[in-house]
Amino acid sequence: MHELLSSATADHYAATMRETVDRLADRFRETRRPFSGASREELGALVDAVDLDGPGRGTAEALREVDALFVRNAVWFHHPDYAAHLNCPVAVPAVAAEAVVAAVNASLDTYDQSTAGTLMERRLVAWTAERIGFTAGDGIFTSGGTQSNLQALLIARDHALAASGATLDRLVVLATGSSHFSVQKSARLLGLGEDAVLGVATDGHGRMRPEVLAAALDAARTAGRVPMCVVATAGTTDRGCIDPLGPIADACDAAGVWLHVDAAYGCGLLVSPTRRHLLDGIERARSVTVDFHKSFFQPVSSSALVVRHARDLAPVAWYADYLNPEGSGEPNQVDKSLQTTRRFDALKLWVTLRALGADRLGDMFDAVVDLAAATHDLVEQDPDLRLVGRSQLSTVLFRYQPPGVPDARADALVPLVRRALFDSGRTIVAKTVVDGRPCLKLTLLNPDSTVEDVLRVLGAVRDAAAALDAGRDLATGLDRELDAVLDGDLDGALAW
Numbered sequence: 001m002h003e004l005l006s007s008a009t010a011d012h013y014a015a016t017m018r019e020t021v022d023r024l025a026d027r028f029r030e031t032r033r034p035f036s037g038a039s040r041e042e043l044g045a046l047v048d049a050v051d052l053d054g055p056g057r058g059t060a061e062a063l064r065e066v067d068a069l070f071v072r073n074a075v076w077f078h079h080p081d082y083a084a085h086l087n088c089p090v091a092v093p094a095v096a097a098e099a100v101v102a103a104v105n106a107s108l109d110t111y112d113q114s115t116a117g118t119l120m121e122r123r124l125v126a127w128t129a130e131r132i133g134f135t136a137g138d139g140i141f142t143s144g145g146t147q148s149n150l151q152a153l154l155i156a157r158d159h160a161l162a163a164s165g166a167t168l169d170r171l172v173v174l175a176t177g178s179s180h181f182s183v184q185k186s187a188r189l190l191g192l193g194e195d196a197v198l199g200v201a202t203d204g205h206g207r208m209r210p211e212v213l214a215a216a217l218d219a220a221r222t223a224g225r226v227p228m229c230v231v232a233t234a235g236t237t238d239r240g241c242i243d244p245l246g247p248i249a250d251a252c253d254a255a256g257v258w259l260h261v262d263a264a265y266g267c268g269l270l271v272s273p274t275r276r277h278l279l280d281g282i283e284r285a286r287s288v289t290v291d292f293h294k295s296f297f298q299p300v301s302s303s304a305l306v307v308r309h310a311r312d313l314a315p316v317a318w319y320a321d322y323l324n325p326e327g328s329g330e331p332n333q334v335d336k337s338l339q340t341t342r343r344f345d346a347l348k349l350w351v352t353l354r355a356l357g358a359d360r361l362g363d364m365f366d367a368v369v370d371l372a373a374a375t376h377d378l379v380e381q382d383p384d385l386r387l388v389g390r391s392q393l394s395t396v397l398f399r400y401q402p403p404g405v406p407d408a409r410a411d412a413l414v415p416l417v418r419r420a421l422f423d424s425g426r427t428i429v430a431k432t433v434v435d436g437r438p439c440l441k442l443t444l445l446n447p448d449s450t451v452e453d454v455l456r457v458l459g460a461v462r463d464a465a466a467a468l469d470a471g472r473d474l475a476t477g478l479d480r481e482l483d484a485v486l487d488g489d490l491d492g493a494l495a496w
Ligand SMILES: *Cc1c(COP(=O)(O)O)cnc(C)c1O
Pocket: 086, 143, 144, 145, 146, 147, 149, 179, 180, 182, 233, 235, 236, 237, 262, 263, 264, 265, 291, 303
């Protein structure tokens, strides 16, 4: 019997899934830290030792091996001591839906490979468009915000080329230094000039200044350039701030320029019962990026590009006789996508909405925004820590800098602290650079985390920073101390 999923292997499939899920559930029950702390050398040796050319060892054994190799050393985004990047804990109904996605293996490129799946994705796109405020919108699920932004800039580029008759090298995109790097990367992929992305000045929170935008649009035109698109960010990756969408839309309307809103992070506000107003003006965009795998508690990947006018997706259509002949009258999603074969990633969101309801998802996103606000206060009140600006969403930017510690010293500690904590496997925070200075970053996306959890994370940062500042050998000392505490060996901890 081949190991292919079919009517003949249904029992084997069910047993394999059950065993795999049971083992994973045990991991979730037993996981005490966000990461095992295994070193890159250890993991490299484990991975390299696997013989990929050898005979098959059977499904059960292969999965056991993965548990030891990968799952045991995974980074757990659900753990309250994980507070680094824009990764959310995932909703159980969405994880169950992933099993359906993989087993049925529909491909959403054409209707004849997906049937109801295509119609469900279309419903969800329409639902998202309505939440944005588009009355005749359309869109497509993508692999992530990077791909959504690329497709948005692609259609904006083609629109600008058709409308202006300009050559590629004259096109410019206006964004800010806080925009996601995929804007610059897309500009390069789309063949725009190296100087095509113009930075618009920001306020003290990294938000685009609309009056500067208006002047920049004028100046670009005067210089013979053609503004093809303004990218506003609704939830900047580091600062979690939202560009003033209404005034930016005014400037874009006045200049007749495409407005793209990158709401990869802030899209959770679309379902927020209390903060939807933070996205006011988003309905005036021509295109919007949403990442359900960031603020809708979906497993990677689940993202969409949504456009105000359905016709705007037309430039990506390509017709092939064997797949989607023109005029077939079938709802073929490939006509709107950069991908051909494509996962039914929309199903996860579908099941989550049906299981929890949109309001509850919004409550969950609200909870992390509230937690971040409380954390800003905690950091501000802590004499050893310095808050680096307030976020409108759920990031916390700060530095360890007790009175008397000079800036250069505080800056130098940032990467060391992050690294020492990561290596310990006990606390995972991020680092970035804001206004030219390094700082630590928490991205809070766990609605079950509490202020106590955040205090523990901040405490770990303070302890690690103080130890590093005092020149103690963290790699051995801190780890030993933490392990001793974990094991309940307080005497051992105090001895160190
Ligand atoms: C994360 C992010 C992206 C990129 O999304 P991916 O899903 O990682 O490709 C784009 N824009 C913003 C503002 C983001 O935070």
